[in-house]
Amino acid sequence: MSEIKPDGILNLRGVICPMNYVKTKLKLEEMLPGQILKVIIDGDDAVLNVPRSVKEEGHKIIKAEKTGDAFNLFIERA
Secondary structure: OOOOOOOEEEEOOOOOOOHHHHHHHHHHHHOOOOOEEEEEEOOHHHHHHHHHHHHHOOOEEEEEEEEOOEEEEEEEOO
16 A cells, blocks of 8 residues: 555544544544544554544544554544
């Protein structure tokens, strides 16, 4: 897969659940369908809950990768 070029980046390191999902949802609402948002998260709860909640809203996780002590989620807005 070629490098994904996000249309927006949201750094949520240190933000606790459920605020990390709330901030992700608000940012996705500002974007156009098909645009890609890169979300940087940390913490075990966020790694499980944010992707699940995003999928429940109809968005698509394009890629999830661990980088150091954080995770990068690439989300395509529905």
